[in-house]
Amino acid sequence: MRYSQLLLPTTKETPAEAEVVSHQLLLRGGFIRKLTSGMYTYLPLGLLVLQKVTEIVRQEMNNAGAQEILMPMVQPGDLWKESGRWKKYGPELLRFQDRHARDYCLGPTHEEVVTDIARKELHSYKQLPVNLYQIQTKFRDEIRPRFGLMRGREFVMKDAYSFDVDDDAASKSYEIMRDAYYRVFERCGLDFRAVEADSGSIGGSYSHEFMVLADTGEDTLVTCKSCSYAANVEKAAIAPPAEEAVIVQDLPQMEKVATPGTKKVDRVAELLQISAKDIVKTMFYLADDVVVAALVRGDRVVQSVKLKNLLDADDVEPVAEEEVWSRTKLPAGYLGPVGLEMKVVADHEIMGMASCVTGANEKGHHLQGVVPGRDFTPDIVGDLRQITTEDNCPLCGGALGLTEGIEVGHIFKLGTGYSESMNATFQDNEGGEQHFVMGCYGIGVSRVVAAAIEQNHDRNGIIFPVPMAPFQVIVLNLSLKNEGTCKAAEDLYLNLKQQGYDVLYDDRDERPGSKFKDADLIGIPFRVTVGKTYEKNGEVEVLIRKDGTTAAIPYPEAAEYVGQLIQKGLT
RNA sequence: CGGGGCGUAGCGCAGCCUGGUUAGCGCGCCUGCCUUGGGAGCAGGAGGCCGUAGGUUCGAAUCCUACCGCCCCGACCA
Numbered sequence: 267m268r269y270s271q272l273l274l275p276t277t278k279e280t281p282a283e284a285e286v287v288s289h290q291l292l293l294r295g296g297f298i299r300k301l302t303s304g305m306y307t308y309l310p311l312g313l314l315v316l317q318k319v320t321e322i323v324r325q326e327m328n329n330a331g332a333q334e335i336l337m338p339m340v341q342p343g344d345l346w347k348e349s350g351r352w353k354k355y356g357p358e359l360l361r362f363q364d365r366h367a368r369d370y371c372l373g374p375t376h377e378e379v380v381t382d383i384a385r386k387e388l389h390s391y392k393q394l395p396v397n398l399y400q401i402q403t404k405f406r407d408e409i410r411p412r413f414g415l416m417r418g419r420e421f422v423m424k425d426a427y428s429f430d431v432d433d434d435a436a437s438k439s440y441e442i443m444r445d446a447y448y449r450v451f452e453r454c455g456l457d458f459r460a461v462e463a464d465s466g467s468i469g470g471s472y473s474h475e476f477m478v479l480a481d482t483g484e485d486t487l488v489t490c491k492s493c494s495y496a497a498n499v500e501k502a503a504i505a506p507p508a509e510e511a512v513i514v515q516d517l518p519q520m521e522k523v524a525t526p527g528t529k530k531v532d533r534v535a536e537l538l539q540i541s542a543k544d545i546v547k548t549m550f551y552l553a554d555d556v557v558v559a560a561l562v563r564g565d566r567v568v569q570s571v572k573l574k575n576l577l578d579a580d581d582v583e584p585v586a587e588e589e590v591w592s593r594t595k596l597p598a599g600y601l602g603p604v605g606l607e608m609k610v611v612a613d614h615e616i617m618g619m620a621s622c623v624t625g626a627n628e629k630g631h632h633l634q635g636v637v638p639g640r641d642f643t644p645d646i647v648g649d650l651r652q653i654t655t656e657d658n659c660p661l662c663g664g665a666l667g668l669t670e671g672i673e674v675g676h677i678f679k680l681g682t683g684y685s686e687s688m689n690a691t692f693q694d695n696e697g698g699e700q701h702f703v704m705g706c707y708g709i710g711v712s713r714v715v716a717a718a719i720e721q722n723h724d725r726n727g728i729i730f731p732v733p734m735a736p737f738q739v740i741v742l743n744l745s746l747k748n749e750g751t752c753k754a755a756e757d758l759y760l761n762l763k764q765q766g767y768d769v770l771y772d773d774r775d776e777r778p779g780s781k782f783k784d785a786d787l788i789g790i791p792f793r794v795t796v797g798k799t800y801e802k803n804g805e806v807e808v809l810i811r812k813d814g815t816t817a818a819i820p821y822p823e824a825a826e827y828v829g830q831l832i833q834k835g836l837t
Numbered sequence: 838c839g840g841g842g843c844g845u846a847g848c849g850c851a852g853c854c855u856g857g858u859u860a861g862c863g864c865g866c867c868u869g870c871c872u873u874g875g876g877a878g879c880a881g882g883a884g885g886c887c888g889u890a891g892g893u894u895c896g897a898a899u900c901c902u903a904c905c906g907c908c909c910c911g912a913c914c915a
Contacts, residue, residue: 275847277847277848277849277864277865278848278849278864278865278876279848279849279863279864279865280848280849281848281849282843282848282849282850282908283907283908284908285908285909300907302906302907303906303907303908356913357838358913358914374914375915404915406913406914406915408913408914409838409911409912409913410909410910410911410912410913412908412909417913417914417915421915422915423915424915425915475915476915484914581912583912673914673915674915675915676914676915708914708915709915710914710915711915712915713915714915742874744873744874745873746873747873776873776876777872777873777874777875777876777877778873778874778875778876779873779874779875779876779877780875780876781874781875781876782874782875782876783875783876784876786875795874797873797874798874799874807874
């Protein structure tokens, strides 16, 4: 492609609306332009990158035996009513009516539509397993779209759905997809982790998230420094402490102490000359509109996703401090489990404490010498606190580290939820009717682009991994006035192109500085400069964007040299 | 939806508090000269329903009201 004919509007200044690097660089580099909140037009360069990712995904899906289809983006409401999600799915589902006042929605995902296909077209166990996928634009009316391609309302997603005869077969399909996902992200050249995940509201038994490691990630992961363990902090399990012999003798008396003005744990610890570890923190949460108390040690943090799972609740959120009184007539900051008349959930660490300090449920007072199990008994004891780097790896006992990550893929074993609600069945080898056992597998294709940039950039711009780069190499012609240089640059461009490489030829009438800056900004992995040194001694300069190293190569060897760099970068 | 902020040239911003003649600046764009290995220089030029609607006023970018849009913090997720 000739740069002079490309719509590639780069800018020197960063648009005010862009907060994160990927968004800034995508705008500055002329990859995307915003149409409206959460919706972007892909300009030529942006589309090229998207297509690179799409093609990798497509190849790996096909290799894994999945078949590509394309489902409508607009879906009939009736299908969603059948699965029960018309009600369950919140306002994120964009609903509307056609001229006949029939309900429709824009597809945020396609379980209903594929399941409908399956029940109509798959009748016998002999046809199974089947895995259908599509690469398509999804729409979710996000509460708050942000960060450009990272969380748009419209985004490109690859979604695959597997149909199997039974759970074992479904597990096999799941494993095949998991392996395929590893290959996809490896081929994209990304540093990522697969983490065990909670299946969340979609339901099902088993789930993994694929996270690209980057500082700007929206999720926090714990990773083991010794083994391959990685998990989302929301879900990272902490084993119950080993049973210790409880010292029965010398149990302290429970007594009330005045602790005015000490609503925070560290203030209480300071006043009473104890450690935060000796205090039990009591937090109120609203679990499906019922107030419950969550207990963790003073130095710990309640993990609300764990609380949600322990309670088997649909929704859990902390009660705002100002609302504690109006809801419970108890003073925020002095809450405690003793004599509390509501459901109490305690972290298992609490029950191992010989005695502790808690709030007295009375303003300005705490209780000392409280013995868990004697002075209060929780309704539920379980894994409630958030994991820390002081905890040990649940698999190997090694040290843990925290990393930010961007979720780019999520795979689920769905089970028979959809096939049952939508009555999707096949005949087994005994003539009986069975529900399909399903799995679903998503990749946020457009998000992969953003994540790749978050992970691979420097102060000059993007550094694309070779497999994702819109062009693999850029040829700069710095002497437009010099015929010899022009011919050399042009021939090199044509030569590389003919060999099948994606090459951008900067033939613009611009000063060298601008050409260098633009080449850096848009992240082309390799740059060949044809200019002064060519005129002088017939050499061109080849630069590797990633590490900034340059090499002076005799012109006749340039194409070969660059070709090898690209080949190496692709594997 | 709750909390905060912003809408002035393609982009980044000033002006608004304290209303007043022709609404500025930088980048970009056009013309010419000059320059050509890291976003040059000079000269000339084009480009504005000051987000929309209403109100106050002799007079509104500026004050008031409503609406719309966008961004940031929380819940959501590929």
